[in-house]
Amino acid sequence: MLELQHVTKIYQTGGQSLAALEDINLAFRANEFVSVLGQSGSGKTTLLNIIGGLDQYTSGDLLINGQSTKTFKDRDWDAYRNHTIGFVFQSYNLISHQTALSNVEMALTLSGVAKSERRKRAMEALEHVGLAKQAHKRPNQMSGGQMQRIAIARALVNNPDILLADEPTGALDSETSVQIMELLKEIAKDRLVIMVTHNPDLAARYSTRIIKVLDGHIISDSDPYDPARLQAAGAKAAFKKTKMRFWTALNLSFNNLLTKKGRTFLTAFAGSIGIIGIALILSLSNGVQDYIDQVQEDTLVAYPLSLKKNDSNSLTSLFSARMEAFEDGSDHSQSENIGVNDTLKSLLTSETSDNDLEAFKVYLENHQKDFDTLTKDIHYSYDLSPQIYAADTSNGVKAVNPSDLSQELDTDNVMVKTMADNMEIWSEISSDKEMLKSQYQLLAGHLPQKADEVILMVDENHNVNDLVLYSLGLEDRDELSRLSQETKDDEQTYTYDDLLGRSFKLVIQSDIFQKENGLWVDKSSDTAYMTDLINKGKDITIVGIVKPQEGTSNNASVGGIGYTQALTKHISKAVNASQIAKEQTDDKGTNVFTGQPFSADVAAFSSQNLTDEQRQALAGMTAEELAAYVSQYNQNADASYEDNLKTIGIIDLNAPSSIDFYAASFENKENLKDLIDDYNRQMKKADKEAQIISYTDDIALVMSSVTTMINMITYVLIGFVAISLVVSSIMIAIITYISVLERTKEIGILRAIGASKKDVRRIFTAETAIEGLISGLMGILITLLLNIPINKVIENITDVAHISVLPIWAGAVLIAISIFLTVTAGIIPSRFAAKKDPVEALHAE
Incomplete structure (x- = not known):
């Protein structure tokens, strides 16, 4: 079963070679109790370690079931120790922080045995x-004899072929020693037991074979064995590989960490300091960023990205002209002359053209999803104002x-007149x-749901400007006209009920014109008609009262009435x-107010300009009606078709006068600009220069540095994070190294029962992972507690x-980073x- 052929073991110490074993030839039966006797330093323990695969021979060969081990790798030796060898040591070598049951189960764990089967066999x-x-007691709660029995149980649990005992009674009293020897004798009935001992009496009494060793040589063997070769030397023995989960x-x-609760806590706390610092920075950074985002969002509510039909008068255009003049200006810095940047000339001479918002609206609707992901709302405005009367x-x-x-x-007060x-x-x-x-907080009533419903907007202090009232x-x-600078009424207030339900009358703009005697006449000055x-007219009712949301830029609002686009669409449809709208749109070349063709050089009213039908209609008018008609004729003589559409109130819902994009963030606003720029590139590529869109982003000129500032803060925080993490990593490395030194014997025990190098690495990786988890959790918990007083301050x-x-x-993320x-x-x-x-690890203290 087991055979050593010319085995030699040489140690290199201090530059010298020391032969622990020389040319050892031994063979063992499948079941016998062999005692190896010899003085200290004779080589008997080295012999036991080589047989057990803990130490490697320098030359010769170890045969297992007739198979050579010369080609064994580390994983083969690990599997050999786990499945074939069971170790019993003089100092027991139990893992102190594990129970008796867990110590015995360990070898089965490495063998991959299922938990239920593992527990049963243990x-x-x-x-x-x-x-x-005594299964659930720890080693420090037991006597020496009990601990040695646990060691024997651990050695036997995997049903090994060979049991190796190194001075198993060396630390026991005589009575306990006899009990252990009786147990080993019983075990030797069905397997090979090899025991190293200094006690010749126990060896003679219990062993079936005694081998004496001196200075690395076999000097006697009471019952030598010369087995027949089962296979030629050089064959490869195979064992099931071990793996620790x-x-x-x-x-x-x-x-292990629980046995050192104090140090574990202090280590985790030390490791959490960096996490606490980073977490606090992130807490403040997140809060400030959220606050900035909210301010930005509120700003975007008031200052959208606007596309206007005529963009030549925007602040952006002014700055563009200023920059163009600056870039085109000559450099006089090296002379005594002073040059002139032609900013105003650039504005006056620059070509201006209207944005084709009708074409862009079609493009927008075809790419609605792209725009919707970047905006909170897209608002279309038209050159139409509701005609509202008391x-x-x-x-x-x-x-x-x-x-x-x-x-x-x-009043002669120009300022009051101008404001009105x-x-x-x-x-x-x-x-x-x-x-x-997101814009308004509802104070009373409800938000508009129909075209005839409006809201009254007040300021943040629930006030409304008296001019609005x-x-x-x-x-x-009339009371306002009677007021003088010295007179001022007492403060007046309204209840919500005073204002909710107040209604006004809507007049459709085209209804103001009436056809009389075949001519369209403006009746706005006719009191009875109006x-x-x-x-x-349609009742327009105040159904809700709102104020700006806290923190929004609408806080400066003086108040007013808000109506929905449903009202605009209702008016446009009406x-x-x-009839007047149909007549004008059916005949785009004729002015419906004069009956004359649209022309840039139409003369003032003259009977020669009229048709016979018009002359006949005029003949039936009173002097007052005729004067009104002449005034209207002269007023509309040089009007264009577009002017008449505006006068009548005709709008095309597919051709807005402006489009406002309310972005959710500045980043989204930049992405919106990219979409518009992409549209412009497509138009330019298609030679449709007239459809290229210019846009207004006045607020970007004011707040262009916000993003840069936030990025700079982020970079600084990353620097702090990097420093903290480096310090924490070095500290954890030192603490883990200390743990390795403290658990050296445990490493030796695990290797003896078949744990691989990878398994050992996994154990300490698990320990650092636990430390990281505790540090991370502790850091987050402390941060949450510290945030309470920080927020108060x-x-x-x-x-x-x-x-x-x-x-x-x-x-x-911080917990994950900590781990x-x-x-x-x-x-x-x-x-x-x-x-x-x-071997060295097992002898460590």
Whole structure:
């Protein structure tokens, strides 16, 4: 079964060669109890280690079942020790942080035995040595004899062919020694037992064969054995490979860490300091970034990316002309002359052309998904303003939009007149509910759902400008005219109920014109006509009151009325269905107000310019009607077809006057520009220069440095992170190395029962992974606790709440990074542990 042929073992120590064994020739039977006797240093332990595969011979050969081991690799020796050899040591060599049952199970774990089968066989082995009741005790809770029995149970659990015992009774009293020898004698009945001992009496009493060794030579053999060769030397023996599961490695390492709770906690805390620092930085960075993002988003709500039909008067155009003049200007820095940058000349002489938004709208709708992913809302505006009047006509006709307040004011105050003329009270709001919710907070009522529903907008303090109230007719305009600089009313307030439900009247713009005697006449100055038209008009009702969302740039709003695009579409549909609109669009060459062809050189009113039909109609007019007609004729004499469309209120919903893109972020806004630029490239490639779009992005000129600033902060934080991680990694590497030194004997034990170098590396990798996990969790927990007072302090200073918030993803990533770094830092110590000589490791203290 087992044979040594001319085995020699030479150690190199201090530059000298020392022969521990010389030309050893031995053969062993399949079942016998062999005792190896000899003085200390005689080579008997070396002989035992070579037989057990812990140490390698220098020359000769070890045959297993007649097969040579000369070609064995490390994995073959590991498998040989695990499946063929069982070790019993003088100092027991149990893993102190494992229970008796776990110690016995270890060899089965390496063999790949299932958990249930492993537990069953381990308990049977403990019962065999009489320690089933001690299965869940740790070694330090047992006597020496009990620990040696556990060692024997561990050696037997894998049912090895050979049991090797190195001074198994050396640390035991006489009575316990006899019990152990009786047990070994029983075991030798069905397997080979080789025992190294100093006690010749025990050897003579229990052994069936005694071999004496002196100075590395066999000096006597009481029962030599010369087996017949089963196979020629040089054949390769094969064994099932061993492998430790990572879960087993985790269990071993976790139990080891539990035996050193204090140091484990301090190590984890030290490792978590870097994580805490990084987590706090990320918390503040995330909170600040969220705050900036919110400010940016609020800014984008007020300053969209705009495409206007005529973009020549934008701030962007001014800056473009300024930059063009700067770049084209001559360099006079080396002379005593002062040059001139022709900024105004550039603006005046530059070619301006309208954006073809009708063509671009078609392109946009064909690529709707691309634009939708980058925007919160896309808003189309048209050159159409609702004609709104006060519902109460008992005191006359009062225009609400466009407001006629400035004509009614009896004051010489130019500023008041200017404000009344230029303030836009009615404005179209987004039709997207989510967009509206991001812009406004609902105070009362509900958001508009139909064309005839509008909202009243107040400022952040729930105030509305008095000019708005006078323009809307909610305050007495006559009272405003009577006010002097010295007079001021007491503060006035309204309840929500006072304003909700207030209604106005919508007049369709084309209905203001009436055909009389075959001619279209503007009836806006006819009080009776307008009163009747208003009374028949559609009610427009205030259904909700809103204020700007906190933090948005709309906080400076003075208030006003917001209506939806549904109202615009309703008006457009009604206008297009009117008789005057049909007449004008059916005959694009004739002015419906004069009956004359559109021309740049149409003369003032003259009877010669009229047709016979017109002359006949004029003959039936009163002097007042005739004067009104002549005035209208002269006013419209030089009008164009487009002018008449605007006067009548005709719009083409496919040809907006502007398109506003409300992006969710500055990055998305840049991507929007890329989409527009891509469209322009396509138009240029197709030789459609007239359809190239120019756009306005005024806010980008003001906030262009925000992205650069954020990136710079990010780079600085990355630098901090890198330094912290390097320090943490070095510390973990040192601690892992210390753990390797402390667990040297455990490494030897594991190698003796068949653990491979890879298994040893896996154990220490598992330990560093556990340390990294604990460090990461501890760092995140401490960060969350520290964020509480940090947020309190920041809120007291800046009034901004919850600025330091660690995102869930950041916590998970930091824990993963902590584990990765500790595992990486433990690579070198783990390799160092795997390379330890198992014989030396077993004798380490």
